[in-house]
Amino acid sequence: MFKLTRYILYDILRNKIIISYMVLLFLIAMGLFQLEANNDKALMGLLSVVLIVVPLISLIFTTIHYYNSYEFIELLLCQPQSRSKILWSEYFGTSISLLIAYLAGVGLPVLIYSGESTGLYLLICGAGLSLTFCALAFLVAVNFRDKAKGIGVSLLLWFYFAIIYDGLLLLVLFSLSDYPLEKLTFVFSGLNPIDLARIMVMLKMDIGALMGYTGALYKNFLGKETGILFISLLSMLWIVVPLFIAKRIFNKKDL
Numbered sequence: 001m002f003k004l005t006r007y008i009l010y011d012i013l014r015n016k017i018i019i020s021y022m023v024l025l026f027l028i029a030m031g032l033f034q035l036e037a038n039n040d041k042a043l044m045g046l047l048s049v050v051l052i053v054v055p056l057i058s059l060i061f062t063t064i065h066y067y068n069s070y071e072f073i074e075l076l077l078c079q080p081q082s083r084s085k086i087l088w089s090e091y092f093g094t095s096i097s098l099l100i101a102y103l104a105g106v107g108l109p110v111l112i113y114s115g116e117s118t119g120l121y122l123l124i125c126g127a128g129l130s131l132t133f134c135a136l137a138f139l140v141a142v143n144f145r146d147k148a149k150g151i152g153v154s155l156l157l158w159f160y161f162a163i164i165y166d167g168l169l170l171l172v173l174f175s176l177s178d179y180p181l182e183k184l185t186f187v188f189s190g191l192n193p194i195d196l197a198r199i200m201v202m203l204k205m206d207i208g209a210l211m212g213y214t215g216a217l218y219k220n221f222l223g224k225e226t227g228i229l230f231i232s233l234l235s236m237l238w239i240v241v242p243l244f245i246a247k248r249i250f251n252k253k254d255l
Helices: 002-013 016-035 039-068 070-077 083-113 117-143 147-175 182-189 193-205 208-222 224-252
Strands: none
Touching: 002 083, 016 039, 016 083, 039 070, 039 083, 039 117, 039 147, 039 193, 070 083, 083 117, 083 224, 117 147, 117 193, 117 224, 147 182, 147 193, 182 193, 193 224
């Protein structure tokens, strides 16, 4: 599995899209730090970019890569290789390449201008989002044989997590404002990995006005450090669960 992962990783790292993704993140991060005299404000702007761009690129690139590698996967299945090893190799090769591009593009400016704990938390959250949406992309791709349908579902997932979710949450909170909603809000926040990453960074920055309702709840009921630990565990589930579901489907699917 290591040799196959290394081959896939080496092949993806030469991809122009990955290189362009890394350069784009680097230019945005450097621009924000150069324009803002306050590094915390630059980190806030960079967080907004990371929460939108990283999930989108991770979803779409991984989905397209899987479909483009379909013939290669079929060839591997003719060899004495288990399906699980092939899927794990594809995931690790793709996710590691996305992590390298992200850490090189965002990590270098953050370490230069804001290398304290808040900047490191931003890097960790972005890396977690890369792994999460790469896993979700594999779940989508193994479910749909048609490439156009798979890419469409991936775009819908990103649209839901990045845009629609916040509107739905506000609608529910407004409609049920007469009832105690603290526990329900905890549940809702766990249903969106992007929101979990945002809350984690906000808890570390300790900016109460920008935490939002869910961020304030985590701080008040769980505390700062315990809240970050709880969010980390939820974020891990967003990586592990889609991957194991995708593996089960891939092992049973007739290719």
